[in-house]
Amino acid sequence: MRGSAPLKARRGVDVVKFDVPEPATRQVVLDAYAKAIEANPKTRLLLLTHVSHRTGLVMPIAEIVRMAKAKGIDTIVDAAHSWGQLDFRVGELEADFVGFNLHKWVGAPLGVGFLYIKKDRLADIDRDMGDEDFPEADIRSRVHTGTVNFATVLTVPTAVALHHEIGAPAKQARLRYLRDYWVSRVRAFRDIEILTPDEAGSYGAITSFRLSGKTSKADNDAVVAKLRDGFKVHTVRRAGVAKGQCIRVTPALYTAETDLDRLVEALAIITGTKAG
Structure with a gap:
């Protein structure tokens, strides 16, 4: 607080x-x-x-x-x-x-x-x-x-x-679709912890993740930098979470599926997982 x-x-x-x-x-x-x-x-x-x-x-x-x-x-x-x-x-x-x-x-x-x-x-x-x-x-x-x-x-x-x-219902539906688009594909990646539940009504556009065991500021800053510099994907580090720091992904209304494909590909490479 x-x-x-x-x-x-x-x-x-x-x-x-x-x-x-x-x-x-x-x-x-x-x-x-x-x-x-x-x-x-x-x-x-x-x-x-x-x-x-x-x-x-x-x-x-x-x-x-x-x-x-x-x-x-x-x-x-x-x-x-x-x-x-x-x-x-x-x-x-x-x-x-x-x-x-x-x-x-x-x-x-x-x-x-x-x-x-x-x-x-x-x-x-x-x-x-x-x-x-x-x-x-x-x-x-x-x-x-x-x-x-x-x-x-x-x-x-x-x-x-x-x-x-645009309408609030349409915005909510679009943002949740974009969120589900990438989360559904990386949730099974090894060493990825998705912090935001899939439970209906418990999420919108924003979802955070961390790599297993990577809980420090330095750990997450390094991943943010790698996503930005290596894959042109913008994310932000966030602190204040129960089990350690994490990385927030926030699609916008104008975000395209191809943008999220790049995120999924990047996380597959970072974790050594074969993207489906």
């Missing part, structure tokens, strides 16, 4: 962290949260991520939120990677506080996003920096932006229009 040390220093908050078990399944995740909540009865707030930027795991947010509410625990959901990648509605998350990003899967420039606060919870959030530009009942008083980048903001309607023109 980024910023946990300052939060403890400023507010006296006890920050508790735990790893999502690996390999992950929907039930394994739910059991892990149930255990964590039970072990920490003073918990008042959960910070949740809808789609993990590390592995692409889609978390069962609504079920976790219900579990938390039953114990009087609030939830804040980071939906930066899910809005535009998955087909869902805000209400389906059942969370009172959700943050969204528009530059990842909606295609707007960097620096734009939006915050959802359930209307009957607005009074529980202080005005940001004593904002008096907007009425107390206006959500804009909770996000004080100062002078905004108007050029960036003016692109949002066009980006959202394109998102709607």
Whole structure:
């Protein structure tokens, strides 16, 4: 959790962290949260991520939120990677506080996003920096932006229009197809560990892997460099996963099957496996 040390220093908050078990399944995740909540009865707030930027795991947010509410625990959901990648509605998350990003899967420039606060919870959030530009009942008083980048903001309607023109169901289907296209072919490769489950509803576009025993930053940086320099395949290293660092593969809507063929071929060569 980024910023946990300052939060403890400023507010006296006890920050508790735990790893999502690996390999992950929907039930394994739910059991892990149930255990964590039970072990920490003073918990008042959960910070949740809808789609993990590390592995692409889609978390069962609504079920976790219900579990938390039953114990009087609030939830804040980071939906930066899910809005535009998955087909869902805000209400389906059942969370009172959700943050969204528009530059990842909606295609707007960097620096734009939006915050959802359930209307009957607005009074529980202080005005940001004593904002008096907007009425107390206006959500804009909770996000004080100062002078905004108007050029960036003016692109949002066009980006959202394109998102709607393609359609969230079509985007989700295309991205999952691309993900399955390469994962189904490399899952049986020797020394490849796929970290993202095939379970329905538990993945979107993003999937991460590691080579067996290669868990360090240096190990994974080396594989990223080899894929980039030797095969012109762009991947990124990710830390913070239960059993060690890994490599994230993220196809986009414009990714072609031939691009993923190159990834599969590269992994076959790296692992010494004959690609099927």
